[in-house]
Amino acid sequence: xxxxxxxxxxxxxxxxxxxxxxxxxxxxxxxxxxxxxxxxxxxxxxxxxxxxxxxxxxxxxxxxxxxxxxxxxxxxxxxxxxxxxxxxxxxxxxxxxxxxxxxxxxxxxxxxxxxxxxxxxxxxxxxxxxxxxxxxxxxxxxxxxxxxxxxxxxxxxxxxxxxxxxxxxxxxxxxxxxxxxxxxxxx
Numbered sequence: 163x164x165x166x167x168x169x170x171x172x173x174x175x176x177x178x179x180x181x182x183x184x185x186x187x188x189x190x191x192x193x194x195x196x197x198x199x200x201x202x203x204x205x206x207x208x209x210x211x212x213x214x215x216x217x218x219x220x221x222x223x224x225x226x227x228x229x230x231x232x233x234x235x236x237x238x239x240x241x242x243x244x245x246x247x248x249x250x251x252x253x254x255x256x257x258x259x260x261x262x263x264x265x266x267x268x269x270x271x272x273x274x275x276x277x278x279x280x281x282x283x284x285x286x287x288x289x290x291x292x293x294x295x296x297x298x299x300x301x302x303x304x305x306x307x308x309x310x311x312x313x314x315x316x317x318x319x320x321x322x323x324x325x326x327x328x329x330x331x332x333x334x335x336x337x338x339x340x341x342x343x344x345x346x347x348x349x
Contacts, residue, residue: 214305221301222294224270227253227261235271236291241284245277252333270294 181194182303190196212226219229230251234240248258262285265271270291276282313321 169216181288187208210309214309218298218305219303224265224268225261228265228270231261231272231285232287232291232294233267235285236287240276241276241286243282243284247285252329257303 169191181189181192183189183194183197188194188197192317205222205306215229218224219226222229222232224232232246234250235349244258245255247253247262248255251258262271262273266285269288271286272286274286275286310318
């Protein structure tokens with residue numbers, strides 16, 4: 163059995179580097195070193211999540227983005243519109259339409275017209291998607307248990323609430339950054 167890798171000590175903090183946050187809650191003794199370490203850890207963990215998502219997708223022969231759509235649609239209590247999928251996955255409607263069409267073309271998802279608005283398209287799982295997810299579930303259980311092994315029930319609920327809040331903050335930060343970049347280019 164492979165031994166877990168030891169974490170290397172964080173490199174020494176460069177006191178001359180510009181501080182990247184101003185909120186006192188994010189500074190430790192006036193330094194943003196702990197914040198920067200958090201950011202690097204979150205990015206590293208995000209890469210691990212992406213790698214697992216992509217591996218799950220490969221097992222069933224689809225892309226990572228298609229896997230996300232499949233998981234969301236298959237877990238929904240009812241049908242989802244492309245717009246609802248886009249909103250929940252924080253992706254554009256055009257991107258979701260392209261990827262969902264690929265899933266429909268391969269017979270993994272089905273499109274149906276919304277009975278209350280025939281112009282709107284709804285997505286639903288089918289027998290093929292259920293079979294793929296049954297095949298995938300043993301892999302998901304083992305990997306997800308490993309990914310989140312440090313969480314007890316209380317910490318899981320706390321992380322879930324924090325993640326939900328941080329995604330909302332992230333959406334606002336990205337919108338603000340896009341505005342700032344446009345404003346900077348215009349200047």
